[in-house]
Amino acid sequence: MFKENNNITIIGAGLTGLAFCNLLKNTDVKINLIDINPKSFYENLNIDRHIVLSNTSRVILEKMGLWQAISIHCNKLKDIHISKKNIFGSTIVKSSDENLESLGYQVPVKELVKIFYQNITNVDNLEIAHNAEVTSVEPGEKVKIAFTHDSRSKNIESCSVIFSTGATDELVDSIFFEKVQKDYKQNAITCEVISDQHNTEVAFERFTNEGILGLIPRKENSWTLIYSTNQKESDYINNLDNLDSISYFQELLGNKCGNIQEIKNIKTYPLKLKYHKSFTKDNICLLGDAAHTLHPIAAQSFNLSLRDCAYLTKLIKSENLEKNSLPQMYKNYHLKRIDEVNRLVKFTDSLASLVHGTSFIKNNLISMSFLFMDMNKNLRVNIIRYLLGVNFSKSLISNSEE
Ligand SMILES: Cc1cc2nc3c(=O)[nH]c(=O)nc-3n(C[C@H](O)[C@H](O)[C@H](O)COP(=O)(O)OP(=O)(O)OC[C@H]3O[C@@H](n4cnc5c(N)ncnc54)[C@H](O)[C@@H]3O)c2cc1C
Secondary structure: OOOOOOOEEEEOOOHHHHHHHHHOOOOOOOEEEEOOOOHHHHHOOOOOOEEEEOHHHHHHHHHOOOHHHHHOOOEEEOEEEEEEOOOOOEEEEEHHHHOOOOOEEEEEHHHHHHHHHHOOOOOOOEEEEOOEEEEEEEOOOOEEEEEEEOOEEEEEEEOOEEEOOOOOOHHHHOOOOOEEEEEEEEEEEEEEEEEOOOOOOEEEEEEEOOEEEEEEEOOOOEEEEEEEEEHHHHHHHHOOOHHHHHHHHHHHHOOOOOOEEEEEEEEEEEEEEEEEOOOEEOOEEEOHHHOEEOOHHHOOHHHHHHHHHHHHHHHHHHOOHHHOOHHHHHHHHHHHHHHHHHHHHHHHHHHHHHHOOOOHHHHHHHHHHHHHHHHOHHHHHHHHHHHHOHHHHHHHHHHHHO
16 A cells, blocks of 8 residues: 655645645655545535635745635635723724734635545555554654554555644654643633625624634534633533523624524533644654644634644755755754744733733733733734744745745
């Protein structure tokens, strides 16, 4: 099944693993991609989750030749209206402040995965093993990988391994010991809201006493609601019947999306921050949520991972892999990317820690921040840049456009 003498074995074909394979498609790099999921998973993905892609991600996806197919499924976010329930002050972050067409693009994860996957089937430099769970990875000049494939045990050796296994820990932790973790003791509750308001391009971020509500327009009269909140509040919401959940969210949201008619697909995701200070070790590298799992408050995890993938691809394409240069390349990759990762970890972590809670000082701080943001265009522009990832990756965009 797998070709001998491959250069890289990628474990995990989620958004990150698939995006990385797309970037390395039709190059000289021989790749094995292993995932637990069967092939049918990618053809009929049964998830309702949406994510927001930044403008930097759009540039990378354009370079990959995939933006046209993806954009059909996207909703533009022109402005974000930010407020806190029951306190004075609000502000609007506008795409026009940065002369941008949009602050971001909301896309269904299932469409993104489908497009990524279809674009790498039948590619010469890539072999995919579905229904295959990696059970151990033994570092060395040749990395030894054990996995079960269609219930049979198999072993392969690879010059290098990339973990894009998401937030799961076991395999990664046995090789990368130094991990920073924070349990926010919060969950993200996500659902689809159907209302009587159609086709808007304004998203809302609303701070409540129990957390942060994000309301992002989809097509027609449908919205993504994402509520990061504490355990008590999420238990309460999960126990509401459908009618009660409509009134509860209507009360929290006010008239932001008009009258709510239906709430669908309520899902709960525990929130934690996890990252590895060092995300490369000799010929092994971590990508995506395996390297850094962030609070979704600024919608940044996958956007950051895509920039990581693009940078690593750039290094790989510029080197001759026959010379066994991967360990040095991974070292350079780490040196180049660590600052942006640290900045984004700090940014999302302080935002998540600041906005939860009811204290008077916090409320006043937030209220004052809104006023200050409203008066200060430079501050708004800087916040937009953080949200877009522009601050971190201007050089990457200009390099990839050259
Ligand atoms: C509520 C919520 C909202 C979000 N919103 C945004 C947003 O707006 N913008 C944004 O940029 N990000 C957002 N994110 C984050 C984004 O969804 C993740 O960063 C992204 O999905 C991670 O992709 P990944 O490929 O790294 O990991 P995963 O999607 O978890 O994929 C990991 C893959 O590895 C496979 N795997 C695991 N272990 C093994 C093994 N032992 N053997 C073989 N295969 C294995 C799994 O089967 C899976 O396919 C959000 C996250 C949440 C929870």
